[in-house]
Amino acid sequence: METTLVSDLFSDLDQAASLLKEKKKITYLEALCLAGEGIYTEQVVDASLRDQLEKLNRSFFREKMTSEDVRRAFQLAVLKGMKADPKPGREMTPDTLVLLIGHIVSVLAGSRPYTLLDPAVGTANLLTGILNQSETDQVDAFGADTDDLLIKVAYTSANLQQKDVHLLHQDGLKPIPCDPADFVVCDVPVGYYPDQESAEQYALNGINGKAYTHFLFIEQGLNHLKEAGYLVYLIPNSLFTEDKDRLFHDYVKKSAIILALLQLPAGLFQDAKNAKSIILMQKKGEHVKVPKQTLLAEMPDFMEEDKMTAFMAQLNDWLAEHSA
Numbered sequence: 001m002e003t004t005l006v007s008d009l010f011s012d013l014d015q016a017a018s019l020l021k022e023k024k025k026i027t028y029l030e031a032l033c034l035a036g037e038g039i040y041t042e043q044v045v046d047a048s049l050r051d052q053l054e055k056l057n058r059s060f061f062r063e064k065m066t067s068e069d070v071r072r073a074f075q076l077a078v079l080k081g082m083k084a085d086p087k088p089g090r091e092m093t094p095d096t097l098v099l100l101i102g103h104i105v106s107v108l109a110g111s112r113p114y115t116l117l118d119p120a121v122g123t124a125n126l127l128t129g130i131l132n133q134s135e136t137d138q139v140d141a142f143g144a145d146t147d148d149l150l151i152k153v154a155y156t157s158a159n160l161q162q163k164d165v166h167l168l169h170q171d172g173l174k175p176i177p178c179d180p181a182d183f184v185v186c187d188v189p190v191g192y193y194p195d196q197e198s199a200e201q202y203a204l205n206g207i208n209g210k211a212y213t214h215f216l217f218i219e220q221g222l223n224h225l226k227e228a229g230y231l232v233y234l235i236p237n238s239l240f241t242e243d244k245d246r247l248f249h250d251y252v253k254k255s256a257i258i259l260a261l262l263q264l265p266a267g268l269f270q271d272a273k274n275a276k277s278i279i280l281m282q283k284k285g286e287h288v289k290v291p292k293q294t295l296l297a298e299m300p301d302f303m304e305e306d307k308m309t310a311f312m313a314q315l316n317d318w319l320a321e322h323s324a
């Protein structure tokens with residue numbers, strides 16, 4: 001991965017988005033989608049900016065650049081747009097976690113074709129990051145989100161990365177028209193789910209008398225998995241303590257196996273209350289083996305190289321043993 005290439009790609013996206021933002025009086029994220037559309041359709045999206053946009057469109061696709069270079073450059077532009085116009089719940093999965101989850105999926109999937117779903121796909125940074133780390137090109141990928149601008153951002157990013165992804169602008173807790181998945185991944189939205197009628201369709205409705213979005217998304221993920229499929233989610237650390245009546249505990253015991261729980265370093269989160277873990281579960285099925293040991297780990301700070309190397313070795317040994 002070339003850092004200068006990523007910054008050059010970012011610079012092209014940023015220049016085009018900034019021109020369109022000023023000209024059309026729209027937000028940076030909206031302008032970024034328009035700039036991206038101009039690049040992948042090879043069209044000038046504003047005639048009064050023809051000269052500048054044509055030049056930027058022409059220079060974008062460079063020799064030897066990869067989809068991963070484009071994802072990283074686009075991610076920088078999205079971060080800039082989100083910072084300029086912050087909205088609660090409009091977040092992107094950070095790169096370090098995209099790489100870690102991508103690694104877990106890639107090791108478990110190996111070179112087999114697979115179906116992948118992210119029911120709260122946001123900008124598709126997580127989804128496309130997983131696709132880029134995949135050993136196979138044969139991944140049938142689906143993503144859903146309620147936020148229409150983020151779905152547009154996801155669509156733009158996938159097109160620029162030349163990835164074929166089915167994106168659905170819909171509530172991820174309503175039935176999702178996709179094939180049963182081998183992997184469901186999600187950086188789950190945390191909070192209360194306002195649609196009581198839909199919540200009533202879920203066994204995990206009513207934890208502490210409430211409809212928690214994060215619990216419902218776990219049930220939804222398991223609903224959409226094939227037997228023996230994997231769920232890899234970023235969940236709030238508070239999830240287990242919220243489950244006071246052990247409704248979640250009993251539900252999981254019936255339908256899945258918790259294979260690993262990796263607590264992320266506290267330093268990644270501005271407020272310790274919002275700290276998260278990665279949970280890896282496998283849906284029960286005929287040939288599913290219970291692992292000798294659940295992998296429970298507190299992850300070191302990502303900047304502590306020696307500790308991180310030792311952690312990755314432990315994770316890789318565990319994954320190798322599990323997928324053997």
Ligand code: SAM
Pocket residue numbers: 089090091092093119120121122123124125126127144145146147150170171172173186187188189213
């Ligand atoms: N993984 C995403 C990425 O890389 O950009 C970030 C996901 S973000 C932490 C959580 C997402 O959940 C937001 O994009 C939000 O719009 C979405 N969301 C919240 N409630 C939802 C629902 N009921 N159905 C679908 N998406 C939902």
